[in-house]
Amino acid sequence: MRKLLLTAAVAAIVAAMPAHAAEGTFEQTMLTPEVALKAAQAALDACRKSGWQAAVAVVDRGGNVQALLRDRYAGPHTPTVAAGKAWTAVSFRTNTTELVALTGPGMPQSGLRNVPGATILGGGLKIEAAGSIVAGIGVSGAPGGDADDQCAKAGIKAIEDALTF
DSSP states (O other), X not given: OHHHHHHHHHHHHHHXXXXXXHTTOOOXXXXXXXXXXXXXXXXXXXXXXXXXXXXXXXXXXXXXXXXXXXXXXXXXXXXXXXXXXXXXXXXXXXXXXXXXHHTSTTSTTGGGGGSTTOOOSSOEEEEXXXXXXXXXXXXXXXXXXXXXXXXXXXXXXXXXXXXXO
């Protein structure tokens, strides 16, 4: 009986070990490359339908580029700017159009404009699922931040079904 109790106690300790180890780690949800590409293509298509030549970047939740598309006549700066907008939205956990207003001259967060890599122009949106940021999308090349936002929103709309879980 004593041996049985000892065996049960050891089994209980061993069963609890993985749970304890999990406290030092975490899981993340990220877009697959296929879903990132689908969002980028849909955003690019939305820009084209409006007659705009643009670039679209989708970054993962860590700001790493997953998909990048540049239309034929989009300016040479647009891929870098699109990726910067997506990175900025993810990094600051705020859509870049909101950051434009929050970081203007004399505003308390105006220093964010000096963060290396920050691109504080409209057109960068967070992509969220189940209350967490899973990616960001940035568009550059449409005539202004509001137009870039419009294309980015079309990209997110195209993958909504993949974001619900």
